[in-house]
Amino acid sequence: MEEIVGREMSRLLGGALTRPLLHYLKGDPKKNEGRAILLLTVDEGGWPHAALLSSWEVFASDNRNIRLATYNGTTTTSNLERVAVATLVLFDSGKTYYIKGSAALIRRRLKSDASNSLFNFRVKSVFEDSIPGVKITGINFLSRPDVEGHGTLRRELAEEA
Numbered sequence: 001m002e003e004i005v006g007r008e009m010s011r012l013l014g015g016a017l018t019r020p021l022l023h024y025l026k027g028d029p030k031k032n033e034g035r036a037i038l039l040l041t042v043d044e045g046g047w048p049h050a051a052l053l054s055s056w057e058v059f060a061s062d063n064r065n066i067r068l069a070t071y072n073g074t075t076t077t078s079n080l081e082r083v084a085v086a087t088l089v090l091f092d093s094g095k096t097y098y099i100k101g102s103a104a105l106i107r108r109r110l111k112s113d114a115s116n117s118l119f120n121f122r123v124k125s126v127f128e129d130s131i132p133g134v135k136i137t138g139i140n141f142l143s144r145p146d147v148e149g150h151g152t153l154r155r156e157l158a159e160e161a
Contacts, residue, residue: 010098010127016063017099017123024092025060036139038089039068041079051076052139057116058088059157066121067157068103069110077117081105086121091138096129106160112152118160 017025024032032055043049057069066088070077080086080103088099099121106118130136 009131010129013126013128015123015125017060017066017126018063020092021090021097021099021126022060022063024090025055025058025066029055031055034140034142035091036141038139039070039076040087040089041076042083042085043075043079044082049075049079052141054141056153057157061158061160064123066099066101066123067106067160068119068121069113069116069153069157070119072108072115072117080119088121091136094130094135094137096136096138098127098129099123100125100127110153110156112156116153118157 035055036052037055037058039051039053041049041051051070051074053068053070059067061067068080070080084102084104086101086103088097088101090097090099101122101124103119103121106120108117110116110118
């Protein structure tokens with residue numbers, strides 16, 4: 001196997017969301033429906049913990065602040081409250097983006113869904129990963145047709161912005 005020397009996989013884009021990322025996270029979630037956004041936190045043992053969020057549960061209020069809805073009583077919510085640092089990973093236009101930041105609890109229960117907590121995620125750094133000639137497609141999922149309330153949840157995230 002040939003060793004790749006001197007090639008950095010991730011490139012720092014800065015300390016705020018780029019215009020395309022802001023549009024992705026602030027825009028119509030129906031355009032990104034089915035595309036998972038990973039939220040990586042740190043568990044009590046110091047290990048990475050991954051959670052899958054939908055575009056309905058993530059909303060950028062500006063290029064430095066992202067609202068997150070996470071289920072109460074979960075490891076993810078507990079980790080955000082305890083450690084507060086996290087990384088969002090999203091896939092768009094054949095590239096992978098890592099958004100590192102810190103989270104602060106805004107409200108324990110959302111008005112639209114009391115089973116969710118609301119956090120503000122403050123962006124600290126944004127990285128881009130891409131490989132020439134390779135299209136990274138990400139993680140996708142299909143919602144059940146009987147699941148409702150996504151629009152109400154998303155509107156509440158936007159109102160808190």
